[in-house]
Amino acid sequence: MTMKFKRTGAAFTAILLAMPTLLVSAETNDTSKEEDSPQGEGSFSAKHEVVYATLTATGEPGEMYVVNNFTVEEPGKLMDYGPYSSVQNLTDLTGIEQEGNEVQFTAKENEFYYQGNLDNMPLPWNFTVTYLLDGKEIDPNQLPGEDGEIELQIETTKNDSGEELFFENYLMQISLTLDSNRFKNIEAEDGALANAGKDRQVTFTVLPEKEETFSVRANVTDFEMNAIEIAAVPSSMSIDAPDTDEMQQEMMSLSDATAEVNRGVGGLKDGISELNSGVAMLFDGSAQYRDGISQLQANSSELVNGSASIQSALQQMNDAVGGAGSGSGMDVSQFSQLGEGLRQIAGGLQEVENGLSNLSGQYAQANEALGQSINSIPEASVSEEDIQALYESGADPAVVDGLVENYQAAQTVKGTYAAAGEAFQAISPALDTSAGSLNEMSSNLTAMADQLDSSLASVDIDESIAQLQGGLETLSANYNAFHSGLTEYTGGVDRLAGSYQEVYSGISGLTGGTAELEGGASRLHNGTAELASATSDLPDQIQVEIDEMISEFDKSDFEPVSFVSNENENVEAVQFVIKTESIQKDEDDQEEESQDEEKSFWDRLLDLFR
Known part of the structure; x- marks a missing residue:
């Protein structure tokens, strides 16, 4: 109890020490915004959207928000569109006005960011993650701490309710980071294995317009697993035709x-x-x-x-x-x-x-x-x-x-x-010779009769x-x-x-x-x-087949569109960052282990006052 109190007191002291600085900064920012905030219409040259989405451990949709980034050309009031349930300014403390699908804000910096939260917005893909322990399907909530042979099956399919353009033109990369102390004998057909520090990383790639099913097998001890990370970006690389003369x-x-x-x-x-x-x-x-x-x-x-x-x-x-x-x-x-x-x-x-x-x-x-x-x-x-x-x-x-x-x-x-041949040829002369002998005898007999x-x-x-x-x-x-x-x-x-x-x-x-x-x-x-x-x-x-294959995978002519609204203009890039829930043991079970983990920034900061 005493230890907990000391830690709380030190943390409170640190906050008190930092608060004047924060208040001064906020006051300064508010004052500067009131004095320097532009009043006219502004303009921007490019807009970037990064869609962040969470999934359950089995791949069911969870929360979703979009970070919108604008490259400002002329400071002033800007208009954006999207069916957001709420919005938040990530650049400064000025407010953002939202009416229906219209989002209006004032930008004075070269780069402006705001976040828009989405409810029930379908992703372009469906994800299904199945877990099998020793050959039998198991609920992921029952997996923490288990030992045995684990198999993960990850299936990606087209979401007919989502925007088809992203399914047709985006390349997905699915990554799993596995603790090498827990996972042994990792096998991932169609996947790439690499070392990531003390961990092993398994990466799968899904090409545009493809539906895939991947599998990872391993022997696990005391099961815990970090989130499955999925990144989707435009497959905009240009494919040069190979030299086929030879x-x-x-x-x-x-x-x-x-x-x-x-x-x-x-x-x-x-x-x-x-x-x-x-x-x-x-x-x-x-x-x-x-x-x-x-x-x-x-x-x-x-x-x-x-x-x-x-x-x-x-x-x-x-x-x-x-x-x-x-x-x-x-x-x-x-x-x-x-x-x-x-x-x-x-x-x-x-x-x-x-x-x-x-x-x-x-x-x-x-x-x-x-x-x-x-x-x-x-x-x-x-x-x-x-x-x-x-x-x-x-x-x-x-x-x-x-x-x-x-x-x-x-x-x-x-x-x-x-x-x-000689035997065949000899028969006819023999017949002729025999016939001649008979003729001679017949003539002799006739002559004898006449003489008689x-x-x-x-x-x-x-x-x-x-x-x-x-x-x-x-x-x-x-x-x-x-x-x-x-x-x-x-x-x-x-x-x-x-x-x-x-x-x-x-x-x-x-x-x-x-x-x-x-x-x-x-x-x-x-x-x-x-x-x-x-x-x-x-x-x-063959040349026709090569051309067709290149055209199938060459998405260099793809022009980005907004994920949230087709009214948005100057969209230069849209990216997707998707993560499943991690599968971890309860905090009570990890309290003893967490003491040995690396200290966070706040722990190191509070250690200065201990």
Whole structure:
């Protein structure tokens, strides 16, 4: 109690000592104002407004006042406007008259200040501050003295009730000053951290026309926090356009390269289209060849059966003639039947020969069609570098894989045909040779029948029979060899027909693949054409985007307006200084701590009298 009294007495003494000076100063000021106060109309060259606003800890609006500053050109009476609930002269002791929204005062200094208090005046922004302790939302009044993991979420949005011009043109800076003894492991995404003495300062920036949400996390001990400070000023800096010449040249090179890729893909598409046409012709020729081989296979059994009948008939004739002799009592009329039989055999051989000749012609046509189709496949002209370049061009990898697979399949078919070409070419001459042998045998049999008929009356029967027997033995032996060759040949035809079905199936699959490949190449070309078209004016597009971006953030042409009234003139600047309530423990809890705090000016002044 004694200590408190001593402090009070010392403070009272100091006030008494200072009061005469204050009274003299006030008296002097009043006298000077009465003598020097200008009576006429004054003028000012510029007006500045600083809007001070307080928020609750959660961001709800609180008190607000405006400090108005005038740069006086001509001392005298000045007029200002604003819906103030009260006004106060901050320059001298002269009074200020207020009637409605009109504020009238007399200014004689170069700089004049007065304060106007506002009620229910909306800010251009809404603020919401949310506090989470250990992941759970908490009332800020319950936070002082708490320990744990703290998270602050600060949200700024446009206030539709406020003046839109400030939201569109003002840059906001949100600052939090955190005691480094209380807050550890501070994390602030999108925020800048800096040291401020023994404290840590976190700063967020909100660009004009933007709504943002920021977050600060930290481990806290014995929670206390100073006010969140928000400053809003015009974003009036001018943004110079960057030098984009080099970038435009690079983009032009990219545009040219894209166009070149499109041309290359166009050529690839044309080549694949030609490949697909050639494979289609190959498929048609292969179908004709397959049909010819199938027909040849179907006729082979008839050829073999017919040849077997001829072989059996010759053997029977040879046996019959061999059993006959001069003393056998053979009827000479049977020789005339023998001649007729020889002619029938000759006719049968002629039919077989005709069948082989027709078959040879059909095979030749089918083989020629197949050869033309195979040869229509373009020679290999795509290198591994070309294929790799196609993969790196940005084309669809699935389409490129299809292109490469079908290209390789086509080249495989072409190579296989080239390797087996001699075998295909040998079939037709073999058919011709067989047909020629049959023709020769048919002619020989016919000649034998004619000789037999002409010599029956004049030739010794026994001698003729001996000659006939010798001729039939030779003919039967030769025909046995021919029949064996014919049987082997038809077996080869059967194997060829069975094997070629696989070749035909492969060519059929190749045809479907190249058709799909052509469709994929066409789609690829459409895509590269669209890409080339989209990038043809890429440098100009980039410049337009840069200009639009600069115009979005360049607010250098902003002309300030008054926050309180659009009737105010010569407004040179308007600034906003906004603060939330600090979150502190009760004074009783801090009394012991406050003894160790730095002494104020008044404490040091009073210490002079202690």
